[in-house]
Amino acid sequence: MAVRRGAGVRVRLTALAVLVVGLGLVAGGAVALTLVRDQLTGNAEAEARRQAESFAPMISGGLPSVLPPLVQVVARDGTVLGASSELAHTRLLALWPDGGAVKGTSRLPDGEHHAVAGVLASMGGQPVAVFAAVSLEHAEEGVEAATTALSIIVPILLVAVGGTSWLVVGRALRPVEAIRERVTEITASQLSRRVPEPPADDEVGRLARTMNEMLARLEEVHDRQRRFAADAAHELRSPLASLRTRLEIGLAHSSGTDWVRLAGDLHREAVRLGDLTDELIVLALADGVTEPVGWVDLDEVVLAEIDAVRTRGVVDVELSPFSAARMRGRAGELSRVVRNLLDNAEHHARHRITVGLWSAERFAELVVADDGPGVPDSDRTKVFERFFRSQRARERDSGGAGLGLAIVREVTERHGGLVWLADSAEGACFHVRLPLAVEPSA
Known part of the structure; x- marks a missing residue:
């Protein structure tokens, strides 16, 4: 029957190391990209709020003829009272800053995403909202650069981890392979040979010492069995030779043989042979x-x-x-x-x-x-x-x-x-x- 061979321990451990490290790097990269995006977006929102707060005091007496870029003034009912040229027909946020300031993101007609912040202001004694927008282009470029860097670094790290794992596992399993090769060479006539023992007191070292102890026990049992077989043959030869000799003499001189006496002698030898056989069986089954x-x-x-x-x-x-x-x-x-x-x-x-x-x-x-x-x-x-x-x-x-x-x-x-x-x-x-x-x- 053919023996099915699966992936070796070295392959499985290397694949496992690459898989675990790869999952860790992907998860870590995702977290890092999220943190970078949140940080850059938060910086843009803070800049938009600073611009809105700096412009709000300037409209207390009325709107200036020209508004700063990406700034918009909205009345309580949602009417756009004034805006820079690129925001003339676009409402930045549908929120009203009742609690102080509001923030969010918005896509302008040019297709770019912007971080938006709004603050409450007063113009001619009436409450209005001042919104300011800051482009998120730099934030998106930063996230894209981080993504590109991770897409290059992660495969390189995985290749390095795989190669290192392959070498380390191979080095760790080298004594095991040496033990396997030595065991395949040991036969019943070579039980005095031993497997190589690595100097380290680790699992492989203990395995090698345990196998050598097992080989020593097998050698002892083999030697005992061989001595037992030789001694048993020697001891059995004497009563069997005696029985055969007496029977041959009796048969050769049948007329002058005292068969009753011969039967008694043979009975004693048979009893001795039976006792010896019983004791040999006890030792053989020990x-x-x-x-x-x-x-x-x-x-x-x-x-x-x-x-x-x-x-x-x-x-x-x-x-x-x-x-x-x-x-x-x-x-x-x-x-x-x-x-x-x-x-x-x-x-x-x-x-x-x-x-x-x-x-x-x-x-x-x-x-x-x-x-x-x-x-x-x-x-x-x-x-x-x-x-x-x-x-x-x-x-x-x-x-x-x-x-x-x-x-x-x-x-x-x-x-x-x-x-x-x-x-x-x-x-x-x-x-x-x-x-x-x-x-x-x-």
């Missing part, structure tokens, strides 16, 4: 757990697993000290932690297992100790590794696959806890500390 998280009474889980050990009657189990502990977690996984610790202790104990459980304000701690031979100092840091078995365990038929304690560590860490082998006067003493309020990770 990163894809689906069991829901809920409240778990850890003390009840421990007591249930202890009952299974006591039922077998191989060793005695003592509780010291032991108290209730309730936490958030996955009951099935926590049961396996307890079961594996008890199985390990039962396997190595001579006569007795001691189990302790207590809770503090923020964590619960489980202790499983045995009176066995203990763990050699050289193996203390290895007991939680997958498929590790001490030489002493390898010499025993039920030595296990070396996965029990590895499962304990992985489940405990997934619940946000810690597991360690503590010093002990005799035997081995395992401690598991689990937080009471932290949700386990998926």
Whole structure:
């Protein structure tokens, strides 16, 4: 299916910057033109009023023979009593200055707009109005000049804004493009490579560091899976080879083979192979757990697993000290932690297992100790590794696959806890500390 490609981020951001700035410049230009027009028109109206006020005292005794340009005298009934030659047949304003002065605009016969102001005067004892007009040609020329200037400046500014935005956005996205190119080069066999991290502590820098942290986790998981596959193949090869060898020998010497004894040997190997397969499945599903998280009474889980050990009657189990502990977690996984610790202790104990459980304000701690031979100092840091078995365990038929304690560590860490082998006067003493309020990770 074809992938639809729209405008890139660089294009969209540049267009957005040009659009926003363009709208701002247009709105600002309109406001500026309005202010210029109002200012120039107001100046013309003020000049017209000044001329009218300066002429009004001159008609108190009667009209002069010649009136100044663009001046008109109007009676109360609207009759034009006198006007300059260009205003002989035109009434400037239909208003009467009752409150003092009036103002407005008018178009004269020559087609030009004029600002008009009128004031009240007295001629021969009768009230009259004196109107004066001032051309708005200069105001219109000023507005036209401002409009021309804006029509030139605005496109230049928009081009400058667009070019600057294009360069700035391109520079800002350059690390993102470098990250993209590096990610396309990384394959499953090159997880050790990292994306370039820009020095700035901004969104792009944090993205690069987050991706490198993700790549580090993927590399760790990939390495673990590869080691797991190699170790699993190695461990499975031994019981399968034993089964095949014994069957081939039995078939080659069928007349002299004790088939009942061979069946018993094969059964033991099959049980060992089944146990190993179960533990491998647990580890393989460790990163894809689906069991829901809920409240778990850890003390009840421990007591249930202890009952299974006591039922077998191989060793005695003592509780010291032991108290209730309730936490958030996955009951099935926590049961396996307890079961594996008890199985390990039962396997190595001579006569007795001691189990302790207590809770503090923020964590619960489980202790499983045995009176066995203990763990050699050289193996203390290895007991939680997958498929590790001490030489002493390898010499025993039920030595296990070396996965029990590895499962304990992985489940405990997934619940946000810690597991360690503590010093002990005799035997081995395992401690598991689990937080009471932290949700386990998926």
